[in-house]
Amino acid sequence: MPYSQRPVARARRAKATELIERLVAGGRVILSDPYEDEVTEWRRVINYAKRHGLEPQGKRIEKTSCGRSGLEMFLATGPHINSRGQAQGDAPQVQVPAQLRLPHPFVIALRDNERLTMPSALRQRTLFLLQGLVGEAVQRGYKVKDSPARSWRAGEVDVVVDGFTCSVTIQQEFPQSEDPERSGKLVIELPCNRSGRQRRWGDRKRWVVEDALGAVLKEIEAGAVEDAQRKADEEWAKADREVRWKAAMV
Structure with missing residues (x-):
């Protein structure tokens, strides 16, 4: 049986497809406190997506540590970080x-x-x-x-x-x-x-x-x-809210 038809490969492809759909919809996926086996499986899923050309055109899946033990996956643009x-x-x-x-x-x-x-x-x-x-x-x-x-x-x-x-x-x-x-x-x-x-x-x-x-x-x-x-934008928004509130009170 070809590898692509084996149960493990089919399951990994389905998981990779689901991951890409979530990344396209939300920009990133964060696992707050995954088990070590979960992290290993997600890395394999990402590698599967890369090897089989499942990443969106002009994008690549990247992963990084997040917080104390979390894992973050997101879509990045541009050349691969290994260049x-x-x-x-x-x-x-x-x-x-x-x-x-x-x-x-x-x-x-x-x-x-x-x-x-x-x-x-x-x-x-x-x-x-x-x-x-x-x-x-x-x-x-x-x-x-x-x-x-x-x-x-x-x-x-x-x-x-x-x-x-x-x-x-x-x-x-x-x-x-x-x-x-x-x-x-x-x-x-x-x-x-x-x-x-x-x-x-x-x-x-x-x-x-x-x-x-x-x-x-x-x-x-x-x-x-x-x-x-960001701080300048927040200050401007705060000042704008105050102006609008005073105008509404008048």
């Missing part, structure tokens, strides 16, 4: 140090405590990445501060741009994998958002996380602009 150009996001390259000389106090604290549980080589690399990120952020005039850790496995820092705070997380992408190549990969993530912009960069064959730090800061800066615009 090197997309990783860099046309942003200047951020220099990552080869050793920790005069590290930022946040990096010192992370280095000297029991957080960031991962293989020593990945831990050291994560510290270098965080030093490069916070060093560039400070040079641009932004503030950085320790972020309440969601996981002992992750390095997290808050970057504050014009009052807008964004948490950056760097962690081992596949900590449970027994494959040395997969278990040696890092991923950097920003929080969930409603704009559909890129929020996840991982080590891939064509590029590594070090290449993405400039794009990460670019996304944070874009988030600050969007946040400022």
